[in-house]
Amino acid sequence: MKIVVKYLWLYIVCIVDLCNSFTVSSSRFSQWIFREVKWILFVIDGACKHSGNCCKSIQISYDFFPIKTINRFNAICNHDSNMTRFIPNVKNDAIDFFDCRCLTSDNYCSSYQSRPKFCVQYPRNILFSDAQLYEGCGYYLKQVIYLPFFSSSSLKRKIMCFKFNNHLS
Numbered sequence: 433m434k435i436v437v438k439y440l441w442l443y444i445v446c447i448v449d450l451c452n453s454f455t456v457s458s459s460r461f462s463q464w465i466f467r468e469v470k471w472i473l474f475v476i477d478g479a480c481k482h483s484g485n486c487c488k489s490i491q492i493s494y495d496f497f498p499i500k501t502i503n504r505f506n507a508i509c510n511h512d513s514n515m516t517r518f519i520p521n522v523k524n525d526a527i528d529f530f531d532c533r534c535l536t537s538d539n540y541c542s543s544y545q546s547r548p549k550f551c552v553q554y555p556r557n558i559l560f561s562d563a564q565l566y567e568g569c570g571y572y573l574k575q576v577i578y579l580p581f582f583s584s585s586s587l588k589r590k591i592m593c594f595k596f597n598n599h600l601s
């Protein structure tokens with residue numbers, strides 16, 4: 433997207449956000465606005481250092497919902513064999529986190545070409561979902577554009593939290 437178009441779209445989205453916050457206050461709509469703004473304000477830079485952190489003790493969402501029960505996980509594996517690589521760790525009858533059979537001892541993916549979509553999307557997915565950068569990740573967030581001064585206070589707060597959660601002060 434050209435820089436002028438980016439600024440124009442940012443201003444439009446921020447005005448729409450203000451209108452939303454003073455009228456219907458739709459949370460679904462403000463969620464869409466937040467994601468749209470993240471794409472404009474930030475880029476992801478850096479490279480993989482093979483820490484393996486994005487493949488160990490991970491939370492997995494499927495069809496937009498986190499997998500929390502063994503029954504659901506088994507049902508997912510029955511129709512998507514790609515998911516059988518994950519090993520659920522259970523705590524108090526619920527899935528606490530997953531490990532992955534494909535992670536090698538030197539933190540490479542042994543199934544790189546056929547890894548699931550959410551593995552392919554990391555770290556770009558932090559800009560279009562609730563995902564966050566993992567601790568010690570070689571990728572980092574860079575802010576290239578700032579919110580206009582008239583942006584709503586809730587949008588400013590969300591962007592501040594997003595930066596904090598992704599180690600950008």
Ligand code: SF4
Nearest residue numbers: 487532534535541551
């Ligand atoms: S499939 Fe590969 S990239 Fe995905 S969690 Fe497993 S080791 Fe990591």
Ligand code: SF4
Nearest residue numbers: 481483484486569570
């Ligand atoms: S957390 Fe980041 S640096 Fe570590 S393996 Fe994943 S992408 Fe690479």
